[in-house]
Amino acid sequence: MTRERRRGLSALLKYLLLILVGFVMLYPLLWMVGASFKTNSEIFSGIGLLPKQPSLQGYRDAMSGYGGDINIWQAMLNTYKIVIPKVVFTLLSCTVTAYGFARFHFKGRNFLFLLLMSTLFLPNVVLNVPQFILFNKWGWIDHPLYLPMIAPTLFAQDTYFVFMLIQFLRNVPKELDEAAKIDGCSPLGTLWHVIVPVLKPALVSCALFQFMWSNNDFMGPLLYVSSPSRYPAAIFVKMSMDADAGFSWNRILALSLISILPSLIIFFLAQDQFIDGVTAGSVKG
């Protein structure tokens, strides 16, 4: 065999392997899309992707709700009542905090930075119980404004994003700030006119990840939301699964798909920023 042919063959082999892995990975998602258009009797009669008699029954049922004051649209609306404030507050508070740590020296800075970094590794599992006790004492359980989920983001408590922004700022030359200072900019002015524009790509990544993670968050609403009319989509989908499993799978799959559709759209629109974000701050998944 010539060298060229061997190389061609090895490339072909790699492609085949990549396609096979990709197929196995994406098959469940594609199946889910197809199955949501199948009739209930068809869903588990074969593993094909395309429905034999496409039906919108699953979606019609999904819209109709289970009675009570909640349906999928209300649930989606509730989700974004949590997600959007979380994203906005995270961007504001994390930028200010990262700026303070990355650009200033002050008494106790090193110690506080150590505290900040240690919270990066502080597992949530130790905080869940005492936080619940605290929020319960404050009357925040089932709060109409979802305070237990949203309030911490006002104070830059998602350390991961602060860390990512500090890492990013390290590579931004300090001369930029100093030039602004000479031009008479106050620290706040510098932050707004110099730092924020430079930070933009990192901020986009933070916003995207906070959006996805808040969308997927299940534990938060499970602990802190109890009225059905306030359920976000994550809880609503879980509830409908418990109610319907065994007979109405097209409805559950349609509901599930609706609940992840915004995330999917955002991901396809901004895939490069996601990948950059994963690697920029070194990440979790």
Next chain:
Amino acid sequence: MENGGKRGNHFFRENRGFFFILPWLFGFILFKGYPFLSSLFYSFTDFHLFEGIHRIGLQNYQEIFRNKKILAAFATTFRYAFMTVPLKLCFALFVAYILNFQLKGVKLFRTAYYIPSILGGSVAISVLWKAIFKDNGIINLFLSFFGVQGPNWLANKGTALFIICLLRVWQFGSSMVIFLVALKSVSPDLYEAASLDGAGKWRQFFSITVPLITPVIFYNLVTQLVQAFQEFNGPYIITQGGPRGATTLVSLLIYNNAFKKYEMGMASAEAWVLFLILLLFTLILQRSQKHWVYYSDEEV
């Protein structure tokens, strides 16, 4: 007076960075520091949300080490973590390695492999997992083509935990992307020199690639391990901890104690034992770094 005012002004100027981090510090004390310490205190009490609180010393901890169900949950958590993390990382590294050959269309594959990482944490995907692995789900339909009668994966004590583990392995995309960047930074000259010396592809992989990317392996190992030890959504949504406790991880146990039985003291003690185990693992890994993690000069 004037002098003092000036000194105050000077102090203010020297430390004004502090005002930028003040909101964070306030939030830290309120949402992390105080809860963290208070949970340590609760762990030495019989705190019940509706029945008051008494100090009981080490009783919760003694119960943890005596109760077979609790010990089983810790054992299951270990099994889960030591199954999920290596599988996920090996798979992520393997796929990243193949993607790193200069193939056309790498970006497309990278995107495709990353999608599960974005959606995998959602309830919707757990629902999907249930549809795939239930007794007449698509895996068993697929197997029946070959005349194989698959087990009832989620109701079988031997397989249920592995199915939950697969859900996380399926989300290898974020680790893969991190590996891919590290692989790109390995200089091609090294491979060339090695292949001139007659080293084959496998030899190159284990003697050049792996040593050079050990910092990234270390990073992925620590973050994935911390995550795996806290897994909650998978077993809670898909199997409710069953069948017969086969997927009851410690996080589920804590949830049941705290939010079903309202035994906050016991739940806090369990959380602290889990936290200390995690801390121990992280410290051991940190310590072991100098034996296997290679930091090139510019990366330190």
